[in-house]
Amino acid sequence: MKNYNLKILLFFTCLLISSEGVTQSESSKPKPNILLIFTDDQGYHDVSYYGTKDIQTPHIDALRNEGMRMDYFYANSPVCAPSRASLMSGRYPDHVGVPGLIRSTPENSWGYLDPRTVLMPAMLKTAGYHTAHIGKWNLGFESPNLPNEHGFDHFHGWLEDMMEDYWIHRRHGRNYMRLNKEIIDPEGHATDLFSQWSVDYIKEMGKSDDPFFLYLAYNAPHFPVQPPEEWLVKVKNREPDISDKRAALVAFIEHLDDGIGKVVKALKESGQYENTLIIFTGDNGGHLPDLANNGPLRDGKQSMYEGGLRVPTVISWPGKIKPGTISDQVNLSMDIFPTLAEVAGVDLNHEVNGRSFLPTLMGQTMEEIGRPLYFVRREGGTRYGGKAYHALRLGDWKLLQNSPYQPMELYNLKEDPREENNIIDQNQKIYQKLNNLLMSYIQEGGKTPWQRPD
Numbered sequence: 226m227k228n229y230n231l232k233i234l235l236f237f238t239c240l241l242i243s244s245e246g247v248t249q250s251e252s253s254k255p256k257p258n259i260l261l262i263f264t265d266d267q268g269y270h271d272v273s274y275y276g277t278k279d280i281q282t283p284h285i286d287a288l289r290n291e292g293m294r295m296d297y298f299y300a301n302s303p304v305c306a307p308s309r310a311s312l313m314s315g316r317y318p319d320h321v322g323v324p325g326l327i328r329s330t331p332e333n334s335w336g337y338l339d340p341r342t343v344l345m346p347a348m349l350k351t352a353g354y355h356t357a358h359i360g361k362w363n364l365g366f367e368s369p370n371l372p373n374e375h376g377f378d379h380f381h382g383w384l385e386d387m388m389e390d391y392w393i394h395r396r397h398g399r400n401y402m403r404l405n406k407e408i409i410d411p412e413g414h415a416t417d418l419f420s421q422w423s424v425d426y427i428k429e430m431g432k433s434d435d436p437f438f439l440y441l442a443y444n445a446p447h448f449p450v451q452p453p454e455e456w457l458v459k460v461k462n463r464e465p466d467i468s469d470k471r472a473a474l475v476a477f478i479e480h481l482d483d484g485i486g487k488v489v490k491a492l493k494e495s496g497q498y499e500n501t502l503i504i505f506t507g508d509n510g511g512h513l514p515d516l517a518n519n520g521p522l523r524d525g526k527q528s529m530y531e532g533g534l535r536v537p538t539v540i541s542w543p544g545k546i547k548p549g550t551i552s553d554q555v556n557l558s559m560d561i562f563p564t565l566a567e568v569a570g571v572d573l574n575h576e577v578n579g580r581s582f583l584p585t586l587m588g589q590t591m592e593e594i595g596r597p598l599y600f601v602r603r604e605g606g607t608r609y610g611g612k613a614y615h616a617l618r619l620g621d622w623k624l625l626q627n628s629p630y631q632p633m634e635l636y637n638l639k640e641d642p643r644e645e646n647n648i649i650d651q652n653q654k655i656y657q658k659l660n661n662l663l664m665s666y667i668q669e670g671g672k673t674p675w676q677r678p679d
Contacts, residue, residue: 256352256436256569257542258501260492261561262485263312263440265305265361265447268511270520271478272537277518279464280475284486285539288505292541293550293586300509301558302602303526303533305386306336306363308508308558309442313344313364313375315562315577317599319670324613325603329366329385329397335603335611337677340369343575345562347376349438352569357426358382360419360442366401373405377440380405381422383415388444391415391451414453416445420484424491431495438565441488445481450515452476456483471516499543502568504561507536523644529600529616529625530644546586554585555618557598595620597659599666603675617663624649624659633660 270277274286274294301311306327307318314321321342325335346356357379358372363386365371372380385401388394391414394402402409411418423441430437452460456476464472485505492498510533511517513525522532538556540546559579566573567581584591596619603613612629621639626632635649635656649656 255500256354257545258430258436258492258497259349259354259438259565259568260488260501260503261438261440262488262503262505263309263360263442264481264505264507265442265444266509266512266515266517266526267446267478267507267537268517268519268525269522269532269535269537270518271446271474271511274539275520275537277520279467279471280518281479282482284482284489285505285537287486288489288503288541289539291543291548292503292539292546293552295538295540295552295554295556297553297555298506298536298538299534299555299557299598299600300507300536302600303509303528304602304604305361305447305508307602309361309363310336310338310342311557311559311579312508312561313346314342315345315559315566315573315579316342317559317578317601317666317670319601319603319613319667319675320578320673322673322675323364324601324670324675325605326386327363327365329399329401331677333605334676335605336675338364338370339673340374342375344375345565346372346378346438346440348562348566348571348573349569350376350378352571353435354438354569355379355430355433355435356438356440358440358442359422359426360440361386361444362442371406379426381426382419382442383444387447388415389449391444391449414451414480416443416481416484419443420487423488427488427491427497428495431497443481443484446474446477446515446517448512448515450474450477452480456480468516474515474517502540502542502545502565504538504540506538506558506561508558510534510536521643524627527602527604529602529614529627531638531642534600534616540586542586547588550588552585554582554591554593555598556582597662597666599663600625601667601670613667615663615667617659617666619659619662622655622659624656624663635659 273282274289300308302308310318310323322339323336327336328334358377360382362384385396450473460472460476510525519532524530524532563579563581567583598618600616605611614626614629616625623636634647636644
């Protein structure tokens, strides 16, 4: 009997040790580093992985080859600040107070980030991440909406919307370049600065056991289109028939691609690449006056047609995402927030409008519900008059208004992907259904002030 009891004791002891070993092994698995690359005004087809003949983006293409290409990825707005608000919060832009551009000129500013909003870095910090933002912020110029006040341990970049010169780094004659809260005045092309600062950060984090989240938001290729001269010469020599304007934009993007290559190289050289999830995406469609290439899509930046909203997007994660895969799943900027929460193991205890698409990245089939997708932009000037205009997609149907003074239009994107045939008159019931949904989102957005309180 004593021997029997001893065997039982030894069995449960071994079982406990085994169980503890599994638990310890699971808990000690390192969380992936996260590199989120966000470009500004890059056209849907201004990448060579879509077969665009006059441009070469080998480093972006490499991410595509090593990961998943997402062909139906939307920005939450056709302009930058609202899309950035959605990216960072997981919510619709006007639901956090940013229906339009946040500018340093109050008379022409159309958004104010609700300071209570939980942003991506604050969320990831709860999972033990060190967080850094390098590049363009565009969600506030002063307390309480500075990057370090919303969860970033490290900020090295630009607070405003656009730069008027990529070497001088000014907007309305003022310097918005910062190292955390300190005003700095670095020398060099902004794209090169942001790339090098990212390389420096990645190398430093290579000495740490903590996972990192790096949000690298380039100003390029937003106008003014200012590629370094050697990049412009290279493009003109390679593409003899290209126009001067298109050559400048191509060179600008190829210079940007080279910077991305340096950042990825730093990950590899520091031994961190294999455990890094990399997301490459953009803030809105390409700017047509600069001859951006939005492929077969209608229109571009500022527009609620597909060319203003769809952005080139690739996601890589060695050993997790199958290389060379393609997804036609419809996702938005705001979906990245809950996806990264799931990656990091964070249980969200506040409302988000986005939904995680991690199962898709892992090669699984997601059960899709027919969720409405809502887009908004508010703007000033005589063209917009301080008013907002909107779009809403539900399944294959898309209802849009391309300025506050134009009538609504209705398209079936499956049958008419180029949005050439407005069929609103023939589909009044669909119109009423989508319009009712649209009004509910507008009403929800109206609960959050979009001007700074006095």
